[in-house]
Amino acid sequence: MSQQYFSWGRYPNVKQTKSVVVDRYTDMPTCEDSVLPYGNGRSYGDSCLNEGGVLVGTEYLNHFIAFDVETGILRCESGVLLSDILALIVPQGWFLPVTPGTKFVSVGGAIANDVHGKNHHCAGTFGCHVRCFELLRSDGQRLLCSPEENVEYFKATIAGLGLTGMITWAELQMRRVPNAAVNVENIKYGNISEFFQLSADSDKDYEYTVAWVDCLATGRNLGRGHFMRGNHAPSQAGCPSHSERKFNVFLDPPISLINKTSLRAFNTVYYHRQLVRSKHSIAHHDSFFYPLDSIHNWNRIYGPKGFLQYQCVIPLNASPDAIAEMLRSIARMGTGSFLLVLKVFGDVESPGYLSFPRSGATLALDFPYQGELTRRLFSQLDDIVDQANGAIYPAKDAHMSAVGFKQYYPNWTKLAELKDPNVSSSFWRRVTGEQ
Amino acid sequence: MKRVLIIGATSAIAEAVAQRYAKKGEKLFLVGRNQQKLDTMVDDLKVRGAHLVDSSAVDLTDCGAHEAVIEEAKRALGEIDIVLIAHGTLGDQKQCELSYQDTLKEFQTNALSVISLLTLLANDMEQRRSGVLAVISSVAGDRGRQSNYIYGATKATVSVFLQGLRNRLSPSNVQVLTIKPGFVDTPMTADIPNKGALWATPGDIADGIIQSIDKKRNVVYLPWFWWGIMTIIKLVPEAIFKRLKL
Numbered sequence A: 001m002s003q004q005y006f007s008w009g010r011y012p013n014v015k016q017t018k019s020v021v022v023d024r025y026t027d028m029p030t031c032e033d034s035v036l037p038y039g040n041g042r043s044y045g046d047s048c049l050n051e052g053g054v055l056v057g058t059e060y061l062n063h064f065i066a067f068d069v070e071t072g073i074l075r076c077e078s079g080v081l082l083s084d085i086l087a088l089i090v091p092q093g094w095f096l097p098v099t100p101g102t103k104f105v106s107v108g109g110a111i112a113n114d115v116h117g118k119n120h121h122c123a124g125t126f127g128c129h130v131r132c133f134e135l136l137r138s139d140g141q142r143l144l145c146s147p148e149e150n151v152e153y154f155k156a157t158i159a160g161l162g163l164t165g166m167i168t169w170a171e172l173q174m175r176r177v178p179n180a181a182v183n184v185e186n187i188k189y190g191n192i193s194e195f196f197q198l199s200a201d202s203d204k205d206y207e208y209t210v211a212w213v214d215c216l217a218t219g220r221n222l223g224r225g226h227f228m229r230g231n232h233a234p235s236q237a238g239c240p241s242h243s244e245r246k247f248n249v250f251l252d253p254p255i256s257l258i259n260k261t262s263l264r265a266f267n268t269v270y271y272h273r274q275l276v277r278s279k280h281s282i283a284h285h286d287s288f289f290y291p292l293d294s295i296h297n298w299n300r301i302y303g304p305k306g307f308l309q310y311q312c313v314i315p316l317n318a319s320p321d322a323i324a325e326m327l328r329s330i331a332r333m334g335t336g337s338f339l340l341v342l343k344v345f346g347d348v349e350s351p352g353y354l355s356f357p358r359s360g361a362t363l364a365l366d367f368p369y370q371g372e373l374t375r376r377l378f379s380q381l382d383d384i385v386d387q388a389n390g391a392i393y394p395a396k397d398a399h400m401s402a403v404g405f406k407q408y409y410p411n412w413t414k415l416a417e418l419k420d421p422n423v424s425s426s427f428w429r430r431v432t433g434e435q
Numbered sequence B: 001m002k003r004v005l006i007i008g009a010t011s012a013i014a015e016a017v018a019q020r021y022a023k024k025g026e027k028l029f030l031v032g033r034n035q036q037k038l039d040t041m042v043d044d045l046k047v048r049g050a051h052l053v054d055s056s057a058v059d060l061t062d063c064g065a066h067e068a069v070i071e072e073a074k075r076a077l078g079e080i081d082i083v084l085i086a087h088g089t090l091g092d093q094k095q096c097e098l099s100y101q102d103t104l105k106e107f108q109t110n111a112l113s114v115i116s117l118l119t120l121l122a123n124d125m126e127q128r129r130s131g132v133l134a135v136i137s138s139v140a141g142d143r144g145r146q147s148n149y150i151y152g153a154t155k156a157t158v159s160v161f162l163q164g165l166r167n168r169l170s171p172s173n174v175q176v177l178t179i180k181p182g183f184v185d186t187p188m189t190a191d192i193p194n195k196g197a198l199w200a201t202p203g204d205i206a207d208g209i210i211q212s213i214d215k216k217r218n219v220v221y222l223p224w225f226w227w228g229i230m231t232i233i234k235l236v237p238e239a240i241f242k243r244l245k246l
């Protein structure tokens, strides 16, 4: 099937074909071109794209295999979405151990990018909660991978960007929660050092922490924003109502709706929406974890050229300065994003060789693609990251250099050794020069 | 608790229906031809909350096996409240034009096997004076077009058969539902490139099927807008229609 497949950023726009595996017993399609497993296309850059090759869709690997309500161990196929898992387990008193900012990602995609969430400082990455999985190689070999068996493949596949082969099913450890709803405290803070102070004060007592930053604030207000911290509510707190009603951006606007004017208006209003410094509330898990999921296809508002994410992590000792410098560069350029997110990662180690999260502060933001302008800004940001010994997240990337990649992920050679010879991605070719 | 028999259960549309019934805790019996796929579904539907799930593998073109499999389903479920018949093949129109044997095969899969199943099930429900027979036909059965009239003719056969059956069973309190989906993104249509705005997901169709059963509808186009499209297509005079490249 020849059709346009995009990553979430709708950039880059590449030609490739797509096929599907119809069940977990079927081998990957054999073809001359390289293949790449495809989850739900929620990665931003080119790590889920395969220009000139074949994407192998996992949408029909959407079956649960077993769920033990006593232990919270869930076994399911790799195309199952986190949203399906939540629909199953939340009513039974369980929750995802780690969740990214959208629930529309597949289990396979969550493992392959070793995704993280607002609780990284307590729970580590998604890969920390994977008990085992089956890895299907393009030659038909099936490897059961776990911390005890085929350990090297286990470590290379978690955060392995789909390159070691296709995960057909996985076994995951869910976590018990008294209530899926979250007790949230929203704190309006004034500048970047206040952020780091709040984070340090909160990480011990709050499972979930994250901040939204006003990306256009400068001077003494640099880095101001809203710091959110929360824990699952006690069981007797009840669950706030939540409407499943969705908005849908079903048309492609001819130009990006994100520009200097709309951004300034949004950021200013959003920052000042809360008059008091601190506000408590109980939030439904959907509105706390997945605020963007209520607008279907929101990625289209950036227009036909698409947009890029920039997500990096900077070691803690260097982060206040480095992040302040990055915010200044971004503010100078004027076209930052609605969503500039800042969080301090913990030091829970992931089994994945190429896992992105590491101790330090992570910054993530969107930019409409503006050609040279964007490239210039990104290269300024890269310099800051490199100097501070930071790293950039492949799941959100369409620009990092080959030199950068090898520096951020010194274990890349281990992945290269265990990579499936018939699997490749646009990202992999870009950062390794391999054809 | 409803007792639901799903024939052609491994179809993407049927599976989406099964998942929804499982979530409501109903009892399910699945019939398909691929045991491995059926086993995968049985596990899945149990996890999703089905009160009971069992399955049996038969090639449905083997009409001789129909009676036994229906009996097996009855034994497992106790009695059958709802039947969904979903199996089908899109067939290769060009191949069928060259070979009557290929055309016959399409009729066996899409039409004759359905008629055989309905004959058995209808008599049973007529006697019990209750039950639902929901069958997936297609908008393609509403008018023959050069690009897929073999498939269309098999579905037209089913639609007219169901129309008569509904008429016959109306006094017996048996609901006969003709389901006419438009374009649905499933393995059957995986090779069709550039799916546009008219395409629906199996989940959309499944929601429509369950709603139509609950509302005791007779004929449904899914999604609903296909009713309008097909009304217009049926209105085009044959003298003009025959010259169109459709």
Ligand SMILES: Cc1cc2nc3c(=O)[nH]c(=O)nc-3n(C[C@H](O)[C@H](O)[C@H](O)COP(=O)(O)OP(=O)(O)OC[C@H]3O[C@@H](n4cnc5c(N)ncnc54)[C@H](O)[C@@H]3O)c2cc1C
Pocket (backbone or CB within 6 Å): A008, A036, A037, A038, A039, A040, A041, A042, A043, A044, A047, A048, A058, A078, A079, A099, A100, A101, A102, A104, A105, A106, A107, A108, A109, A110, A111, A112, A113, A114, A115, A116, A117, A118, A160, A161, A162, A163, A165, A166, A167, A168, A292, A395, A396, A425
């Ligand atoms: C709104 C939004 C918020 C986000 N928030 C976060 C966040 O907070 N934290 C975070 O870490 N990420 C976040 N992300 C990124 C997203 O979680 C990851 O990109 C995730 O991996 C996407 O999963 P997917 O199923 O869409 O996979 P895809 O994007 O389709 O693929 C991702 C990678 O997984 C591989 N893959 C997919 N399926 C398999 C399989 N079965 N076997 C082997 N490899 C496979 C692909 O080859 C590819 O390399 C966010 C994305 C969006 C759109």
Ligand SMILES: NC(=O)c1ccc[n+]([C@@H]2O[C@H](COP(=O)([O-])OP(=O)(O)OC[C@H]3O[C@@H](n4cnc5c(N)ncnc54)[C@H](OP(=O)(O)O)[C@@H]3O)[C@@H](O)[C@H]2O)c1
Pocket (backbone or CB within 6 Å): B008, B009, B010, B011, B012, B013, B014, B032, B033, B034, B037, B058, B059, B060, B061, B086, B087, B088, B089, B090, B109, B136, B137, B138, B139, B180, B181, B182, B183, B184, B185, B186, B187, B188, B189
């Ligand atoms: N997709 C569309 O656009 C569309 C539009 C209108 C109507 N429909 C109708 O919707 C129904 C479901 O199709 P779908 O779209 O969900 O496609 P699908 O997933 O390909 O389902 C077709 C199913 O029929 C089964 N089948 C075929 N021949 C069989 C046989 N001889 N014995 C037993 N099972 C057999 C297949 O079994 P295996 O899994 O073992 O191959 C498969 O599960 C079909 O009746 C189709 O004609 C589809």
